Amino acid sequence: xxxxxxRWLELxxxxxxxxxxGILVNNLAVNLIRTGLGLSFEWLWxxxxxxxxxxxxxxxxxxxxxxxxxxxxxxSLRVIACSIVLATVLGVGAGAARxxxxxLLRQLAGLYVGLIRQIPLLLQLLFWYFVAFLGLPxxxxxxxxxxxxxxxxxxxxxxxxxSVEFSAVLVGLSVFTGAAIAEVVRGGLDSVxxxxxxxxxxxxxxxxxxxxxxxxxxxxxAILPALSSQYLNLAKNSTLAIAVGYADLYAVSDTxxxxxxxxxxxxxxxxxxxxALNLLINGGMQVLNRIVVHxxxxx
Amino acid sequence: xxxxxxxxxITKTFNGTQKALDQVNLSVxxxxxxxxxxxxxxxxxxxxxxxxxLEAIDAGQLEIVGIPLDTDQDExxxxxxxxxxxxxxxxxxxxxxxxxxxxITLAPIRVKKVSKANAEQRAHGLLxxxxxxxxxxxxxxxxxxxxxxxxxxxxxxxxxxxxxxFDEPTSALDPERVKExxxxxxxxxxxxxxxxxxxxxxxxxxxxxxxxxxxxxxRVVELTDSTTFFTQAKEERSRRFLNQMAH
Numbered sequence: 373x374x375x376x377x378x379r380w381l382e383l384x385x386x387x388x389x390x391x392x393x394g395i396l397v398n399n400l401a402v403n404l405i406r407t408g409l410g411l412s413f414e415w416l417w418x419x420x421x422x423x424x425x426x427x428x429x430x431x432x433x434x435x436x437x438x439x440x441x442x443x444x445x446x447x448s449l450r451v452i453a454c455s456i457v458l459a460t461v462l463g464v465g466a467g468a469a470r471x472x473x474x475x476l477l478r479q480l481a482g483l484y485v486g487l488i489r490q491i492p493l494l495l496q497l498l499f500w501y502f503v504a505f506l507g508l509p510x511x512x513x514x515x516x517x518x519x520x521x522x523x524x525x526x527x528x529x530x531x532x533x534x535s536v537e538f539s540a541v542l543v544g545l546s547v548f549t550g551a552a553i554a555e556v557v558r559g560g561l562d563s564v565x566x567x568x569x570x571x572x573x574x575x576x577x578x579x580x581x582x583x584x585x586x587x588x589x590x591x592x593x594a595i596l597p598a599l600s601s602q603y604l605n606l607a608k609n610s611t612l613a614i615a616v617g618y619a620d621l622y623a624v625s626d627t628x629x630x631x632x633x634x635x636x637x638x639x640x641x642x643x644x645x646x647x648a649l650n651l652l653i654n655g656g657m658q659v660l661n662r663i664v665v666h667x668x669x670x671x
Numbered sequence: 672x673x674x675x676x677x678x679x680x681i682t683k684t685f686n687g688t689q690k691a692l693d694q695v696n697l698s699v700x701x702x703x704x705x706x707x708x709x710x711x712x713x714x715x716x717x718x719x720x721x722x723x724x725l726e727a728i729d730a731g732q733l734e735i736v737g738i739p740l741d742t743d744q745d746e747x748x749x750x751x752x753x754x755x756x757x758x759x760x761x762x763x764x765x766x767x768x769x770x771x772x773x774x775i776t777l778a779p780i781r782v783k784k785v786s787k788a789n790a791e792q793r794a795h796g797l798l799x800x801x802x803x804x805x806x807x808x809x810x811x812x813x814x815x816x817x818x819x820x821x822x823x824x825x826x827x828x829x830x831x832x833x834x835x836x837f838d839e840p841t842s843a844l845d846p847e848r849v850k851e852x853x854x855x856x857x858x859x860x861x862x863x864x865x866x867x868x869x870x871x872x873x874x875x876x877x878x879x880x881x882x883x884x885x886x887x888x889x890r891v892v893e894l895t896d897s898t899t900f901f902t903q904a905k906e907e908r909s910r911r912f913l914n915q916m917a918h
Contacts, residue, residue, distance in 0.1 A: 574827075
């Protein structure tokens with residue numbers, strides 16, 4: 373049996389990687405033994421002892437730390453899912469507006485994308501929390517009918533009550549990721565040949581309909597892969613929620629780690645949780661890709 | 672006889688200096704077939720693209736099927752014109768993700784609000800007229816170039832246009848596919864359709880055109896009936912062009 377050179381290189385690489393992982397694990401074990409800690413997950417079943425500012429499932433400080441982590445993971449999921457929807461709406465709108473025939477719309481969208489992409493996300497989150505939401509009056513007021521009520525105690529939308537922390541993270545992540553998605557969408561639209569725009573315009577089809585029925589379906593193969601990496605970024609960026617005190621998985625894990633001193637176990641759980649979450653998003657996007665990208669366009 | 676196109680000293684400049692159209696005057700009657708010829712870069716494509724607002728003119732006056740098309744274009748005004756003016760492109764520009772049937776019925780259903788059943792019936796009729804009745808459920812990529820171009824013609828005709836613009840409709844085709852497209856255009860002309868055709872096909876021009884417009888460097892060199900153009904062109908530039916085309 374003769375192996376090609378590339379096979380030997382592959383094997384060499386595997387050996388190197390395994391060796392490095394081995395060194396790492398050995399290092400970890402030696403140090404854990406030296407400090408007398410050892411790896412243990414027992415603390416997960418001890419009472420957490422701390423309160424969570426918001427929870428979708430029933431939770432009390434007397435519940436286990438594992439339960440606290442699960443509840444906070446759901447908090448993360450909730451803000452990530454809502455942000456993905458809002459960021460997509462914002463991004464597709466702004467991306468399409470950048471190719472609008474209306475110069476005002478084009479400039480506004482350009483300003484949004486240009487401005488938001490220049491400012492660090494952490495600063496934006498702090499702005500939304502401390503300036504925008506905490507700056508609201510303490511008495512609720514309704515700017516558009518009874519649909520939305522705003523105050524520095526929380527935001528009400530259609531009878532749903534959102535905390536100020538959740539709102540700040542939601543808006544911050546959505547506005548930030550929306551600007552990135554706008555660029556993805558614009559690039560996708562530009563990948564569709566000029567002739568397609570001219571063809572629908574020549575038939576008297578207006579820009580909105582032409583975008584929906586002619587251009588966007590053809591732009592999707594170019595948009596979707598970049599879009600899913602923006603969703604993954606959004607999920608990872610949600611850990612910055614700790615800065616405004618939103619009880620997301622990272623913030624709560626941080627608290628648990630501080631209280632128990634179980635940093636390695638805590639980070640392992642964090643890593644695996646985010647890995648699971650992002651595999652979920654990635655899988656979802658692959659299914660979407662298979663559904664919406666037309667067979668005639670697949671390469 | 673009513674007038675389909677009236678252009679008065681229209682001018683179009685690219686990049687601030689290069690004149691694509693220089694003081695072009697033209698009047699085309701309903702029912703007329705006008706062939707536009709000229710060397711590449713002479714402004715023929717630009718000219719017919721101004722007729723449905725794909726290019727804006729910088730100066731002059733333009734009136735298409737009775738609707739003025741000013742230098743500052745109003746989108747709604749342009750769409751009124753486009754609903755009544757069909758256009759066929761060199762590269763077909765069919766919508767690759769839609770079936771042949773959907774390519775043809777999209778605009779009638781969404782723009783003219785024709786019922787789906789009526790639009791599909793009309794589409795099948797047009798495909799039969801184009802000699803490709805059996806292709807309705809296929810996708811553009813499954814058709815030959817000549818078939819695709821005939822679908823493009825059917826798609827434009829489905830809006831019942833008063834004027835058809837053809838921008839080098841056979842230039843992207845294999846030589847053996849040119850005839851089937853030209854034949855479809857001949858039948859269209861015989862039915863009395865008003866047509867403005869940018870083409871290098873001398874045979875088609877000689878046989879089908881009522882008049883020939885010869886352009887060079889954005890200017891009208893000669894505008895005359897086709898017999899005169901092919902037998903005794905007045906301008907030296909036209910004669911030289913015809914001479915080169917014949918070889």
